[in-house]
Amino acid sequence: MPTYLGMPAFPQAAKSAVGNAQLRRNLTHATTVIRTKRAKAVAELDDWEQLRQTAKAIKDHTLANLGTYLVRLEENVTRAGGHVHWARDAAEANDIVTNLVRQAGADRAVKVKSMATQETGLNEALEAAGITAIETDLAELIVQLGHDRPSHILVPAIHRNRAEIGQLFRVAMADAPAGLTDDPPQLAAAARQHLRNEFLAATVGISGANFAVADTGSLLVVESEGNGRMCVTLPNTLISVVGVEKVLPSWRDLEVFLALLPRSSTAERMNPYTTIWSGVTPGDGPQDFHLVLLDNGRTDTLADATGRQALRCIRCSACLNVCPVYERAGGHAYGSPYPGPIGAILSPQLRGVGSAIDASLPFASSLCGACYEVCPVAINIPEVLVEQRSRSVENHRHFSERAVFAASGYVLRSPRRLALAQRAASLGRHVAGRGGRIRRLPPPLSAWTDTRDAPAPPPESFRAWWARTRGTGK
Amino acid sequence: MSAAREEILARIRAATGVQAAPAEADAAYAALPRPYRRAHHDPSATDVVALFAERAADYRAVVTRLRADEVPAAIAAAVATVPSLLLPDGLPPEWLAGLPADAQLVRDDPPLSPAGLDRVGGVITGCAVAIAETGTVVLDHGAGQGRRALTLVPDFHLVVVRADQVAADIADALARLDPGRPHTLISGPSATSDIELIRVEGVHGPRNLHILIAD
Numbered sequence: 001m002p003t004y005l006g007m008p009a010f011p012q013a014a015k016s017a018v019g020n021a022q023l024r025r026n027l028t029h030a031t032t033v034i035r036t037k038r039a040k041a042v043a044e045l046d047d048w049e050q051l052r053q054t055a056k057a058i059k060d061h062t063l064a065n066l067g068t069y070l071v072r073l074e075e076n077v078t079r080a081g082g083h084v085h086w087a088r089d090a091a092e093a094n095d096i097v098t099n100l101v102r103q104a105g106a107d108r109a110v111k112v113k114s115m116a117t118q119e120t121g122l123n124e125a126l127e128a129a130g131i132t133a134i135e136t137d138l139a140e141l142i143v144q145l146g147h148d149r150p151s152h153i154l155v156p157a158i159h160r161n162r163a164e165i166g167q168l169f170r171v172a173m174a175d176a177p178a179g180l181t182d183d184p185p186q187l188a189a190a191a192r193q194h195l196r197n198e199f200l201a202a203t204v205g206i207s208g209a210n211f212a213v214a215d216t217g218s219l220l221v222v223e224s225e226g227n228g229r230m231c232v233t234l235p236n237t238l239i240s241v242v243g244v245e246k247v248l249p250s251w252r253d254l255e256v257f258l259a260l261l262p263r264s265s266t267a268e269r270m271n272p273y274t275t276i277w278s279g280v281t282p283g284d285g286p287q288d289f290h291l292v293l294l295d296n297g298r299t300d301t302l303a304d305a306t307g308r309q310a311l312r313c314i315r316c317s318a319c320l321n322v323c324p325v326y327e328r329a330g331g332h333a334y335g336s337p338y339p340g341p342i343g344a345i346l347s348p349q350l351r352g353v354g355s356a357i358d359a360s361l362p363f364a365s366s367l368c369g370a371c372y373e374v375c376p377v378a379i380n381i382p383e384v385l386v387e388q389r390s391r392s393v394e395n396h397r398h399f400s401e402r403a404v405f406a407a408s409g410y411v412l413r414s415p416r417r418l419a420l421a422q423r424a425a426s427l428g429r430h431v432a433g434r435g436g437r438i439r440r441l442p443p444p445l446s447a448w449t450d451t452r453d454a455p456a457p458p459p460e461s462f463r464a465w466w467a468r469t470r471g472t473g474k
Numbered sequence: 475m476s477a478a479r480e481e482i483l484a485r486i487r488a489a490t491g492v493q494a495a496p497a498e499a500d501a502a503y504a505a506l507p508r509p510y511r512r513a514h515h516d517p518s519a520t521d522v523v524a525l526f527a528e529r530a531a532d533y534r535a536v537v538t539r540l541r542a543d544e545v546p547a548a549i550a551a552a553v554a555t556v557p558s559l560l561l562p563d564g565l566p567p568e569w570l571a572g573l574p575a576d577a578q579l580v581r582d583d584p585p586l587s588p589a590g591l592d593r594v595g596g597v598i599t600g601c602a603v604a605i606a607e608t609g610t611v612v613l614d615h616g617a618g619q620g621r622r623a624l625t626l627v628p629d630f631h632l633v634v635v636r637a638d639q640v641a642a643d644i645a646d647a648l649a650r651l652d653p654g655r656p657h658t659l660i661s662g663p664s665a666t667s668d669i670e671l672i673r674v675e676g677v678h679g680p681r682n683l684h685i686l687i688a689d
Contacts, residue, residue, distance in 0.1 A: 053509070224664070226626065
């Protein structure tokens with residue numbers, strides 16, 4: 001998965017995002033709308049919790065028997081006329097796809113939004129091989145036209161409002177209709193017209209899949225616009241890149257996941273379109289079908305008893321929409337195709353904690369628990385975050401932190417030393433700014449005030465106040 | 475078998491410990507508790523056909539409930555302004571009895587190219603099953619429904635749902651389907667939530683969806 005070049009650690013990235021008032025207004029508006037709607041859609045089903053626990057149990061069972069179900073999926077896709085490829089990492093997946101596009105004799109491919117190919121950086125790999133990948137999802141198109149990065153799993157352009165999108169279309173879309181306004185239906189119609197000929201002429205389609213059913217070899221693409229249907233139906237060659245954790249044991253499991261996913265993601269009883277296909281159907285749809293099963297860090301995640309639950313994720317993005325940190329910092333600050341609470345636990349597990357951004361992601365949370373509450377597969381995100389934090393601290397215990405704790409131990413062991421220290425701290429109030437906050441402490445304590453204010457110490461400690469007003473010092 | 479396949483399967487074995495034999499996995503799967511409700515409305519107490527009509531209309535499909543003998547006239551009225559009509563094989567001929575003699579009718583034989591389909595005004599189909607709870611029509615692209623592209627490229631889709639095809643909920647609907655076939659689940663016309671997370675109708679799929687429910 002790409003770690004965006006030069007990506008600073010989360011606190012620095014978030015600090016600049018929080019200063020962007022327009023971004024915050026856009027995010028607050030969109031997430032507030034979807035939160036209210038999701039709650040209503042979920043409340044319609046009085047057995048939501050039972051559905052959620054069943055989904056969790058099915059996913060846990062599947063992960064515990066992952067090899068069995070992947071082999072079964074492979075057998076059934078092959079029997080239905082498809083070809084199955086296995087990719088250990090992003091580079092291997094991208095090579096497989098590049099070769100398949102070349103074998104089909106194509107130099108362009110239409111794509112339906114897929115997190116797996118975002119993760120592998122497929123578009124960049126195809127471009128390097130001289131192949132043009134055309135993103136067809138409206139939000140992906142907005143991102144591509146604006147040379148921007150996705151900031152949300154479901155709605156990658158959530159950071160843009162209608163006025164910004166209208167302006168972008170008028171400037172960057174060569175065939176934008178004259179007099180295009182910021183009215184969302186007009187913007188959607190402009191996207192329809194812009195992509196129509198690409199769909200009609202496409203010979204290769206590239207997709208991910210929301211689910212892969214082992215016992216029938218079926219793949220599902222769940223979507224709204226119809227661009228997914230176009231990509232998986234019209235081209236003769238279809239290549240689907242799917243994470244190994246997307247497999248479900250049985251067709252019957254769809255009754256659980258199709259109830260949970262649309263209500264959790266777009267707050268609909270059902271999304272407008274879902275396509276289900278198994279291998280190749282003569283005379284209907286692509287006659288050359290390839291499934292690329294992607295590992296790319298998933299088996300490492302599977303090996304972690306606590307972190308493994310992140311593999312239950314069905315990419316609904318409900319956790320982003322309820323997260324107070326995401327709402328303020330926005331998706332870009334997470335430096336990964338997977339932003340928000342799920343990204344904070346998934347990205348470091350898939351990529352390792354080698355970079356500043358990945359090492360900082362477990363701390364990008366207030367641990368309020370709203371993400372766990374809305375998660376349709378009951379991923380206990382705070383639990384994983386806390387575990388990752390403690391590991392991170394064990395690995396990189398900061399010198400000044402060790403010094404501070406050693407010093408506090410020394411001070412706290414003696415009442416006399418504590419009183420002296422408190423008197424000294426009270427003197428420190430004089431560096432406080434307006435509102436009694438200290439904006440900047442000297443190093444090494446600046447590591448704290450870089451990203452937050454420190455409260456000024458009170459003029460008098462509780463112990464000093466007690467001694468002064470109640471007398472004896474006992 | 476590829477080296478990548480063997481290595482990924484070996485990594486999985488290492489990560490999960492010893493894996494159960496497939497038969498044991500199947501037994502454990504069968505024993506998973508499923509405490510949820512397979513239907514959220516009881517067909518004996520609720521008019522699930524009315525519920526389907528209401529929920530499909532919620533997503534801006536144009537829904538009409540009528541008697542089977544009223545279907546031909548209703549089809550004729552709904553397609554009056556559609557310039558040409560694609561008719562998949564296996565469509566009940568009586569549905570077309572009300573169309574005017576000069577109606578432009580198109581067959582997918584030989585199969586039309588995507589560009590050819592784009593020049594067609596609309597398409598009429600039946601369906602495999604419908605889901606009341608979610609307002610969804612399910613096509614399995616069998617007789618009277620055509621291959622997938624036929625109900626995708628034209629901008630107008632009229633689908634006739636027989637009342638006995640309406641399942642109360644997702645579970646019942648899925649159980650009526652043959653998983654080996656391709657399927658399209660349709661809940662309202664093409665839409666997007668990509669601008670400010672507000673649902674807007676009309677992107678790449680048919681922008682006009684008419685549903686006739688025949689009792």
